[in-house]
Amino acid sequence: MKRVLPLTAGLLLPVALIAQDTENTDRDRSMIVGFLEDNLSGAGRDIRIEGFKGLLSSTATMEELTIADETGVWFTLRNAELDWSRTALLAGRVEVTRIAAEEILFERLPETTDEGIDVPDPEATPFALPDLPVSIDIGAIEAERVRLGAPVLKLGEAVELSLTGSAKLADGSGETNLQIERIDSKEGQFAVVVSYDNDSDVLDLDISLNEGAGGLISTLGNLPGSPPLSLTAQGAGPLVDFTADIALATHGEDRLTGQIALRADPDPDAPADTAAPRRFSADLSGDLTPLFSADYAQFFGPSSTLTAAGVSYPEGGFELDRFALSTRTLSLVGSTTIGADGWPSAFSVSGTLESPDDRPVLLPFGESRSMVQQADIVAKYDVTRGQSWSANIDVSDYAQDGLTIASARIGAQGTITQQSTATSTALGAIKARFGLTVQGLASDDPALQASIGDAPALTGEVYWREGEPFLIQSLEARTDATRASASGQINGFDTGFEFTGTLGLDTPDLSRFAALSGLDLAGATSATAKGSISPLNGTFDIEAEATGTDLRTGIEQLDALIGGSSDIRLSAKRDETGMTLRPSTLKTAALDVSANGALKTDTGALNLTARLDDVSRLGVALSGPLTLEAEMAHSGADSPWNTRAVMNGPGGSTATLSGTLAQDMAQADLDLTGSAPLGLSNRLTSAALTQGTSTFNLGINGPLALSSVSGQVQVTPGGRIVISSAGLALTVNRAVATLNGEQAQLDFDASADTGGSITASGQVGLSGALPVDLTVGLNTLGLSDPQLYETSIDGDLSIAGSLTGAANISGALTLGETNITIASAGLGSGGDIPDILHRGAASGVTQTRDRAGLIQTDSGGGSSAVYGLDVTVAAPNQIFVRGRGLDAELGGRIRVRGTTADVIPVGQFSLIRGRLSLLGKRITMEEGSITLQGELDPILYLVAETETDTLTVQLITEGPLSAPELTLSSSPELPDDEILAQLLFGKDLSEMSALQAAQMADAVATLAGGGSGLVGSIRDSFGLDDLDLQTTEEGASSLKVGKYISDSLYTDVSIDNEGKSEINLNFDATDNITLKGSASSDGDTGVGVFFERDY
Structure with a gap:
């Protein structure tokens, strides 16, 4: 309104x-x-x-x-x-x-609107009353x-x-x-008819309000039930004999009635043309309880009265002979005499708030329910009895929602010094000492209780002499957690009530405010400020200092900046000529900031320098110092700020910002240029390691929003990107992101060390749902894992939609010649190495293990964006699977559907031809395939089948491509070792010679490539304690069997596929002494005594 x-x-x-x-x-x-x-x-x-x-x-x-x-x-x-x-x-x-x-x-x-940054005028405006x-x-x-x-x-x-x-x-x-x-x-009328004639001194007053139930005034006033309401104030006549009748009624019944009267009181001895004093009186009474809720009936009772009587003098001043306010629980009486100069020569006030039945009194004001057992007020002064005056308010057993006070006192005393002259008695000076003391303060809020304690106090001493500033000689507020103080003077109205003096604040233990603030506060602070400030004019001239010790907020990045010792120094001034920021500083162990400047409507300049010792304090995975130098200036009332800022950061990164910025910060014309080493990103993620240099040349033209940004960010050709998880190392030929408003145009081209190249082009939105339209090209891109596969890929992928989760990945890829190697491994029976628990690992060790994927972390239940899939992978032929005696070729087509969270592959790579070679036997592949599961882990399935005189045998290689397993089956059904014996030698296992056993071991090594299933079965069949089948780098195989002859005597025999053999004997003479001997088919022998002790 x-x-x-x-x-x-x-x-x-x-x-x-x-x-x-x-x-x-x-x-x-x-x-x-x-x-x-x-x-x-x-x-x-x-x-x-x-x-x-x-x-x-x-x-x-x-x-x-x-x-x-x-x-x-x-x-x-x-x-x-x-x-x-x-x-x-x-x-x-x-x-x-x-x-x-x-x-x-x-x-x-x-609606409340955010009109941007409301920048006040730098110049202060003197206070003035309006001119009507x-x-x-x-x-x-x-x-x-x-x-x-x-x-x-x-x-x-x-x-x-x-x-x-x-x-x-x-x-x-x-x-x-x-x-x-x-x-x-609704019914309602409001009428005001008021007139006053200055010549006749006649006042005519007629104010009336009438409204029905649910009316405007009764509803706004929260009267119980919003009753019908009427209010009248009527009177007419000269002010020397004027009476106004006042009545307030609800439901047609008077609730408050009375009169206000003015009467001339002439002095019969005064000259006829002398203005006479006027007596005034007021007498109002009634039952106010219907106007308040029933809870307040105890406070008012059935009768409330207000009476006052006094006299006003034509030369100024008045006497209030009697003032009385009375309800059931409140009694307040007083009187005062005010001279023509406006100052008292006497006053007396006394009052009591107390229920006659000694129950707590519910106070009829305030937003929360407040109750008090008793309150007393006494104030007195009489110039005829001396200069001293005093006033005291005592409260006992105060309570409101969540807060109780056992007792409180507001006390003040001092002197009023008057100076008499021949014509008047003027107030010379007033002095006061006052204090607020509280005992037994208790709060239901532990945070509030911890911050203020149970006995806060306020004390002060002030002095004022007519025509001089108001002096605050001392003012101090104390709680258990802090102390605030002030001293100085308040000047007159003509200065806008300017305060000049000193302020202080000491908080030795910030942790007392931790619960109240919701922060994990700790440390100590101390602050002082001296100077002047005018609340009406808006002027100030301040010098302030603040120190902190071991500050903490619980905000990790902020705590890293303010820990240890901190110091703030501020010096600023604002007057009618403008605002000046004198050299001001902020210093901590980590941060050093200084600033100065001057602001006027038509000119201004600001300078800022800052240095951070290590950016890792900000919680980023970077390290190194950061420096900033900035300056702003303008030379006209409407001219923009000419702005320049230079930043130097970790790893040699630099950035320069220059241009203009509107004074209200709504518009900008800025250029941002600089460079940064790509290696900085290696500290942020290990998914891809980078090397080289990136440069940026951006402009901001318009509002300070992303839509105003344009320019380029690019990588200098020759930069390197290594994606270890894909075995891919790239050399950047071209990498440019061109920003235009709220989207970036990408253009990327890189060559792979393994052959071929990868390209990407398209647009990515930079706001909202991050819309994307990218095309990724794979051009005979070589991919390999030395232990598993080697291939090349041609084709294009399209990524379109929203990066926040509504994008789709589609395209067609073709595999070139693909060679898959089934890894071979020793067939000892030791099994897998158990998980190792690392204790006290150095940070470098942990980082290396993390980059190697050896540290499993809990994602915390978070979710990432899910994209749709529609990708076809084709390889008509030339998918070769080799190793462990296998030599197979497959081909086909797979279509990958579903989403990145639920992959649904359709199709497979099927067997074209293949065989299994085993001890000179070539077994033909009958069927085979490579399929994909949800995690895109290829599953290999190959079946080789052959017949002997007595058996039909199937050898099935099945499982993940990185670790397939071999299973044997036969018809009729036989154990695995018997199947191998019949397949390879046409005889039972018990009929085999040692050399044939070695040959079968070589076959098992060829087929299994790892694991202990077949080996364990053969070992158990011969009753051995140890059976180890090994394959050398040259392809030779050997068999070692071991057996305990007794509890202390162990022997093992080794035979290779060339017929060479060796026997070893170990005899444990005691727990610490072992005798060892050996002999080979070459005639070499040896014997030794060994001493061993565990520690």
């Missing part, structure tokens, strides 16, 4: 547009209306005017004015008319014959319909009114007539 009235007045009383040209032309709309709309509109205040005519004449009309914000129109004024005298303004008068409107619709309060016209005469005010929407008064329903009236004020006399009536479904 405070915005609507000035806007309406500004439109209907356009003083600035007085002119003698009274022609109503179309230019009113094109020039004046446009001017008003543009200049009165603002953020959240879009003003539109229709049908505006006659602004330059004595009668102006307007069909409609609307004010809207982002959600729509919230104020409408229709069919407004202003009939006024323009020339009267030249004489200092506002003369309006008629101001009227057919409808005023105030539907809701405007000499006289006002408004003949008629009319509004046929005024609608206040439900949100305006927060009543739950709209209110509709009509309004008529008039007003006149001139030469000390005036009259007002205002009639307001509800025109909706």
